[in-house]
Amino acid sequence: MSLRFRVLGSGSDGNATLVEGGGARVLLDSGLGPRQLAERLQSAGVDPTALDAVLVSHEHGDHARGAAGFSAKWGVPIGGTEGTFAAAGLPREKLPTLVAIEPGQVRTFARLSVRAVPVPHDAARPVAFIVTDGDVTLGHATDLGHLSRGLVDALRTCDAILVESNYDPAMLRDGPYPWSLKERILGPFGHLSNDDVARLLEKGLGESCRHVVLAHLSRKNNDAELARMAAEEALVRGGRRAVQLTLAGVLGTDWIEVRRPGPPPGASRQLRLF
Numbered sequence: 545m546s547l548r549f550r551v552l553g554s555g556s557d558g559n560a561t562l563v564e565g566g567g568a569r570v571l572l573d574s575g576l577g578p579r580q581l582a583e584r585l586q587s588a589g590v591d592p593t594a595l596d597a598v599l600v601s602h603e604h605g606d607h608a609r610g611a612a613g614f615s616a617k618w619g620v621p622i623g624g625t626e627g628t629f630a631a632a633g634l635p636r637e638k639l640p641t642l643v644a645i646e647p648g649q650v651r652t653f654a655r656l657s658v659r660a661v662p663v664p665h666d667a668a669r670p671v672a673f674i675v676t677d678g679d680v681t682l683g684h685a686t687d688l689g690h691l692s693r694g695l696v697d698a699l700r701t702c703d704a705i706l707v708e709s710n711y712d713p714a715m716l717r718d719g720p721y722p723w724s725l726k727e728r729i730l731g732p733f734g735h736l737s738n739d740d741v742a743r744l745l746e747k748g749l750g751e752s753c754r755h756v757v758l759a760h761l762s763r764k765n766n767d768a769e770l771a772r773m774a775a776e777e778a779l780v781r782g783g784r785r786a787v788q789l790t791l792a793g794v795l796g797t798d799w800i801e802v803r804r805p806g807p808p809p810g811a812s813r814q815l816r817l818f
C-alpha cells in the first residue's frame with residue numbers, strides 16, 4: 545500500500561495539503577479561498593466532491609480561511625478540535641458535518657487514519673496530523689513554536705514528514721517586523737526556525753523516513769536557499785543523505801509518493817538459489 549500527498553499552497557498566503565491513500569482523500573488545512581482551492585484540486589486531477597474531509601490544524605486564517613466556504617459549497621465534512629471550531633467561529637448550522645478530532649484522537653476515512661497530536665502554538669487548540677494507511681505514514685506539522693517530545697515521538701514513526709521551516713533566526717532578528725511580533729515568532733508558541741528543523745532532521749527522523757518537505761517559509765524572514773542548506777547539512781550530519789528533500793513554495797509541490805521500500809536487491813535471487 546502507499547500514500548501520496550501534494551501541497552496545494554504553503555506560507556502566510558494560505559496552506560493546504562492533499563493526502564490520498566487507503567481509499568480516501570483528505571485535505572489538511574484550508575487556508576486558500578474556496579474557489580482557489582477548488583481550482584488547485586482540479587489541476588491536481590481531483591474533484592472537490594471526492595474529498596472525504598477537510599481537517600483544519602488551527603484557526604489562523606492562513607490555515608482555516610477557506611474551510612467553511614469550501615465545506616458548504618462542495619458538501620465536504622470539516623474537521624478539527626472544538627477549540628479550533630470555536631475560535632474560528634465556524635457556523636455549525638451551515639456546515640454539512642463537523643468531525644471533532646481532539647489531541648490524541650484518531651478519525652478514520654475508509655482505511656486512512658488521521659491522528660491529532662497537540663502542538664505548542666498561539667492558537668486555541670492547535671494540532672499536527674499523523675496520517676497512515678496502516679502501511680506508510682505521513683506527519684504534517686505546521687505551525688509550532690518548538691518541537692515537543694510527544695510530537696517528535698510521533699514524527700519518528702513517519703515515512704514522510706512535512707514540517708514548517710518558517711524563519712532564519714538572523715533574518716528575523718534583523719528584519720522589518722516590530723519587536724513584539726519577532727518575540728511572538730521566536731517564542732515557544734510561535735514558529736519553527738531553520739535551526740529547529742535542522743535539529744529534527746539530524747536527530748529526530750525514524751529509520752523509515754525517506755521524504756521531508758519544508759513548508760510555510762516566511763517571505764520576509766527566510767530564504768529558500770538558506771532553509772534548504774540548513775536542512776541538507778543536517779541530513780548529512782545525521783547520515784540521512786538518502787532522504788528526499790522538497791521545498792514547498794507558495795504554490796505548493798507536485799505529488800510526492802510514499803511507499804515501503806521493496807525487498808533489498810538480491811533477496812529474490814537468493815531465494816532462487818535454494
Ligand SMILES: [Zn+2]
Binds near residue numbers: 667
Ligand atoms: Zn498559526
Ligand SMILES: [Zn+2]
Binds near residue numbers: 606687760
Ligand atoms: Zn500559519
